[in-house]
Amino acid sequence: MDSHGLILTLGKVVIAAAWADGRVSDEEIDSVRDLLFYLPQVGQEQGVRLNEQDWQLLELYMLTPVGEEERQRLVVELQGVLRHPADKALAVRAIENMILADGVVTPEETAVFQEIRDAIESVELNFFSQFSWLVSEAVRRRTAAVAHAPNREQYFDDFIKNRVYYAVCQRLNMEETQLNIPDQELRKLSLAGGLLAKVAHTDRKVDEREYDAVVVALEDFLLLDRKTAVFVTEVSLMAVTAALDPYRMMRQFAQVTNREERVRFLDILFAVAAADGSVGYEEMEQIRLLAQGLNLTHPEFVNARLQIPREQRMA
Template sequence: MDSHGLILTLGKVVIAAAWADGRVSDEEIDSVRDLLFYLPQVGQEQGVRLNEQDWQLLELYMLTPVGEEERQRLVVELQGVLRHPADKALAVRAIENMIMADGVVTPEETAVFQEIRNAIESVELNFFSQFSWLVSEAVRRRIAAVAHAPNREQYFDDFIKNRVYYAVCQRLNMEETQLDMPEQELRKLSLAGGLLAKVAHTDRKVDEREYEAVVQALENFWGVDRKTAVFVTEVSLMAVTAALDPYRMMRQFTQATNREERVRFLDILFAVAAADGCVGYEEMEQIRLLAQGLNLTHPEFVNAKLQIPRAQRAN
């Protein structure tokens, strides 16, 4: 029994089921996390644990809605890792528990639960099903049917290294639109938006002045039109939180820019921090850490800080 494969795949399907009605409530999010925390215990005797990359992969499905086609692809993936009746029972129970999490079961959730349960129960288990390399004709047909379904895991590397670019691409796909700029420039713009959002989120609230400061920074510093700047700002502020570790964004931004650009970017970071009238201590410290991560010197940080009037700087 591939306990790790079962647990990880079931986790994805549980999350997909949570998106049945197009939204995920706080109770459902908590339930999903509890279920995913519990599921590894199923394979505890085999030493199964979800590692950091596994949790990041599951988070990939938590952030944006999982549509019908993508859900069907995940269900087929789950069908392929069921080996025993106990696996099927575990899968049905986990999805049912999630559906019931917030105490309100919508018609959409009922329909999705029935769809997934039927798919799970339709899997024929026999001696040969224990061997994953023995793929039946029925399984081949199921796999072929969802071969072209959406698969966000293709962008997992971007999700890890450039969270905003990943979110930009997801939203562009959902809205079936495009931004008129080369991919590499959009990647760099997304990194800039992510770092600016990190500063804006430092005090865990973003007001209209900070929002507008990020928009203007992207417009003026990167020379993009307002529509593009607003789009990237909105995505950045949603994709990046105060808790997000900016390490990978800083590394990617450093590789994508020259030193002069990064020194000038410090001024932009301070401008966003000062947009609400004051650069607080936490914001100051956040920018100092970003400056270090961008391979800039302490004197360069101090020089940028001094561009902000003394009355607007925390002691």
Template sequence: MADRSLILTLAKVLIAAAWVDGEVTQDEINSAKDLLFHLPHTAANAPGMRLTSREWSILEMYVESPVDAAERARLVSELQTALRTPEDKALVLDMLEEVVRADGAVSPEETAVLAEIKESIDQADTGLMGKLSRLFGGAVERRSEAAQGPNRELFYDDFVQNRVFYSVNQRLQAEGKSLSLDDGDLRKYSLAGALMAKVAQTDRTVTDAEFEAMAEALQERWDVARETAVFITEVAVSQISATQDMYRMQREFASLTSETERERFIEVLFLVAAADDQVSFEETEEIRLLANGLNLSHSQFIAAKLAAAGQSAP
């Protein structure tokens, strides 16, 4: 019976295989989830994997952005090491077929990668000699080689606490680019982008005017280059969602900024909300909650609101 480690590693490989044609369909995602829900969880002797929130988040990391050949090779190597019995191998091969065919069409790229993974799985030794090899160094050597490949899980904390920063770095790495910003500044600007996007998306739509206001805020308030400001804004708008942990983002932003900087940032949030010529009650309430989360008083919130409107506090 497959163990927890094998199932989780298999799920990552399934997602990686689904990415080979450049996209992951909802059918492919659902097929991978079915694997986790319906295979037996041996530790609890109950049907279905009881994943922790951290484990779900780690799988989400692979669903969110493409998995390249080098990272896929690392995952396949880890899967080889996790195999213990012929039944494990049969399970893996069956699930690979099911997920790749889940969307009803198998591309040439998927066919090639499926054959590549199958060959690797077929080569895994689940007999006595394979177990001895894992025990006395074979698995250690394979894990050492695999560790040299890309591993997004090393950046799990950023994925959870500062999703925009994580995604900016993922895109830069994929495109072979870099920004002329130090790590601390990029973290802060990414958080600012995420919080601005949160306000802009209060009505579920980010208008062109709101997008421009966000980019201009990064340029004018923090002297960020135009191209970089637009890039961060694009990532922020694409990543913000109700599932993100706003409390963590507010806490980190507060730790990276001064009180005065945060007061001025609340003004920025009102300017973003007003970019489409009106600030709704819902947007005002969202900004109030963010101000509270940034350790600002109600009077500071009111002062920022008036300043953004070109008025002075009484």
């Protein structure tokens, strides 16, 4: 049995079910992680563990809502890896546990749970089901039915290298709109937004002044209209957290900007950090690390820091 494939696919469906009511609570996210760490029978007991790329793939589904068509595609994928009655029972139990995670079950969650449970129960299993080549025809039929459903995994590389760009594209697709910006400029804009959001999130909270500072920074740095700057700011602050490693964003941003732009961007990072009235030690250290990642010198960092009034520098 492909225990790893079952756990990973079940994880995607669990997350899709969590989006049933259009939002994912912290309790549901914690439940997803717990379920995947401690799934009985296939996980802990057989020594199966998800690797870093697996977790990143699951995070892909946590970032933005999973719609009905995409959820159906994932359910079909899950149907294709079920081999034993125990697999079916495990899948139903995992999804039910997630639905109950936050203590409140909405009508939307109930309907989605029933839909997924029925799909799981509809899979006919027998002795030959454990041999994947014997069930391939059934899998092909199910897959054909959802062949044109959304599949965000096509953009996994963008998610890894430029998370804000990925999130911007996802939101534009959901809203069926577009920005009048060439793709390369949009990628650059998204990287800038991501790094600004990283600084804004350093102290684990973003207030209105920091939000406005990010908007102004994007307007000034890339000469954007306010509507576009607001849109990218909203997406950036949602897609980037204090815990996100900015390494790939820094590397990509350094490749698409010249030194003069990066030095100017350093001033903008400090302006965002100072928007709430002061630049604390954590923010100062975060910007120092970003400056290093952007291949800027320590004197350039110090010069940018000195642009902040002394009374606002807490470190």
